[in-house]
Amino acid sequence: MELDSKKLREFLLKGDRTFLPHISVDCVIFGFHDNQLKVLLLKWRDWGTWCVPGGFVMRNESLDDSAKRTLTERTGLENIFLRQFQVFGDPQRERGKKPFKIMGSSNSWLMERFITVGYWALVEFSKVTPRADWLSEDCQWWEIDRIPKLIYDHNTIVTKALEALRTSLNDHPVGYNLLPEKFTMPQFQRLYETILDESLDRRNFQKKMIALDILEKLPERKTGGAHKAPFLYRFDKKKYERAMKQGLKLGF
Amino acid sequence: MELDSKKLREFLLKGDRTFLPHISVDCVIFGFHDNQLKVLLLKWRDWGTWCVPGGFVMRNESLDDSAKRTLTERTGLENIFLRQFQVFGDPQRERGKKPFKIMGSSNSWLMERFITVGYWALVEFSKVTPRADWLSEDCQWWEIDRIPKLIYDHNTIVTKALEALRTSLNDHPVGYNLLPEKFTMPQFQRLYETILDESLDRRNFQKKMIALDILEKLPERKTGGAHKAPFLYRFDKKKYERAMKQGLKLGF
Numbered sequence: 001m002e003l004d005s006k007k008l009r010e011f012l013l014k015g016d017r018t019f020l021p022h023i024s025v026d027c028v029i030f031g032f033h034d035n036q037l038k039v040l041l042l043k044w045r046d047w048g049t050w051c052v053p054g055g056f057v058m059r060n061e062s063l064d065d066s067a068k069r070t071l072t073e074r075t076g077l078e079n080i081f082l083r084q085f086q087v088f089g090d091p092q093r094e095r096g097k098k099p100f101k102i103m104g105s106s107n108s109w110l111m112e113r114f115i116t117v118g119y120w121a122l123v124e125f126s127k128v129t130p131r132a133d134w135l136s137e138d139c140q141w142w143e144i145d146r147i148p149k150l151i152y153d154h155n156t157i158v159t160k161a162l163e164a165l166r167t168s169l170n171d172h173p174v175g176y177n178l179l180p181e182k183f184t185m186p187q188f189q190r191l192y193e194t195i196l197d198e199s200l201d202r203r204n205f206q207k208k209m210i211a212l213d214i215l216e217k218l219p220e221r222k223t224g225g226a227h228k229a230p231f232l233y234r235f236d237k238k239k240y241e242r243a244m245k246q247g248l249k250l251g252f
Numbered sequence: 253m254e255l256d257s258k259k260l261r262e263f264l265l266k267g268d269r270t271f272l273p274h275i276s277v278d279c280v281i282f283g284f285h286d287n288q289l290k291v292l293l294l295k296w297r298d299w300g301t302w303c304v305p306g307g308f309v310m311r312n313e314s315l316d317d318s319a320k321r322t323l324t325e326r327t328g329l330e331n332i333f334l335r336q337f338q339v340f341g342d343p344q345r346e347r348g349k350k351p352f353k354i355m356g357s358s359n360s361w362l363m364e365r366f367i368t369v370g371y372w373a374l375v376e377f378s379k380v381t382p383r384a385d386w387l388s389e390d391c392q393w394w395e396i397d398r399i400p401k402l403i404y405d406h407n408t409i410v411t412k413a414l415e416a417l418r419t420s421l422n423d424h425p426v427g428y429n430l431l432p433e434k435f436t437m438p439q440f441q442r443l444y445e446t447i448l449d450e451s452l453d454r455r456n457f458q459k460k461m462i463a464l465d466i467l468e469k470l471p472e473r474k475t476g477g478a479h480k481a482p483f484l485y486r487f488d489k490k491k492y493e494r495a496m497k498q499g500l501k502l503g504f
Contacts, residue, residue, distance in 0.1 A: 020274050023367055063341020063367055084339055087369050089315020115275055115315055117339050167499060170422050247419060 016109035019056035026054040028161035031125025043138035051151040085164035268361035271308035278306040280413035283377025295390035337416035
């Protein structure tokens with residue numbers, strides 16, 4: 001698809017009538033599937049560089065809503081837990097920013113300094129159809145340890161988002177919408193191991209997860225395996241949601 | 253002290269030549285002393301309303317530096333751990349904002365919408381001499397459970413900062429600069445209890461704190477009490493700083 005150059009020129013010249021200047025959001029969208037962790041990246045049309053999906057805040061829109069809008073536009077998903085994790089406010093963070101050729105010598109609000117608010121989300125990536133935006137020519141899932149050189153400070157943004165996702169396991173539950181409705185403790189453990197990129201002790205994990213009091217043990221067992229059939233669990237939705245809101249109990 | 257109305261008018265009319273529009277920082281400065289937790293508040297001159305100390309980001313300044321500058325200006329303290337915790341970006345957050353009388357019908361950048369980045373810090377309040385800024389007529393420590401009605405969404409900002417401070421105990425050490433150089437385990441425990449506003453089990457606390465591997469047990473004991481003299485500890489500064497940087501090990 002050709003870039004709509006009239007639309008682009010209008011956006012570069014007058015976008016700040018619609019959006020606040022100097023502030024952007026960037027969404028690090030992690031995807032989990034089949035014990036793999038990936039991240040969604042866009043390829044910018046003008047530069048051919050990969051970047052994290054981002055957007056701007058409409059003058060009458062809340063910051064969180066602008067991040068949700070970005071997430072929905074790129075993934076089609078709604079009602080996804082999206083968490084602010086850090087603001088990136090170094091005046092040099094967009095070093096190397098180049099004016100769009102189409103602008104000639106005109107100024108654009110987009111060429112000025114932007115402070116960006118980082119959000120992360122974790123989704124089941126088989127449920128997502130990635131969609132490029134009109135400024136991008138591609139949108140792909142990348143394996144977390146094979147991310148290319150990204151624009152500006154976006155590699156740092158992804159690294160910090162991953163740290164924040166990992167730390168969040170300390171105080172918030174994870175798994176709803178990522179695991180099948182009924183799952184085994186080993187499946188649940190592999191989700192944590194994939195996010196943390198380390199193996200965990202089976203007995204400690206089970207003890208800790210039971211103690212969180214968000215799981216319901218089902219009377220049936222998983223069938224079909226060669227070994228002794230493991231128990232099945234599902235999330236107690238009420239308790240899970242309360243834990244999401246209030247955070248998990250501190251470990252004291 | 254009278255408000256310098258020429259300076260104010262200049263700031264309202266042309267402050268955005270120095271500072272970025274639409275973005276501010278607000279610092280929730282917690283003070284600990286003698287098993288009390290307080291928060292530093294300013295009283296705005298024009299409205300007589302209390303608020304959290306805040307500031308703006310100079311056009312060539314990093315966001316974090318603008319928060320550090322605010323903290324230093326209000327407390328005289330430097331090199332204090334200051335942590336971003338949340339961005340407040342609701343378009344209605346400054347509902348009730350009134351133009352400064354001095355401006356008449358002129359527009360000011362300050363009357364537009366601001367998205368504010370919240371930071372918290374925790375200091376020893378006996379070491380601090382609170383200083384009002386030129387827009388404020390007072391600067392005081394308030395007990396955490398006796399905070400008055402604050403401007404805009406600042407009560408929410410303080411509440412969220414307190415939640416963030418509490419959650420941070422899960423992943424970062426606390427105590428350096430707050431406790432005497434040598435301290436007993438009960439002193440250390442009371443710091444945590446004051447922040448969390450709950451009592452903790454003595455044995456669990458001690459076990460957990462030893463496991464963090466940031467304390468050095470001293471050969472001497474505290475003297476002068478009626479009971480059996482308790483052991484003295486101090487922070488192993490290297491290990492403490494590493495834990496601040498890397499975060500505490502996740503509890504898996």
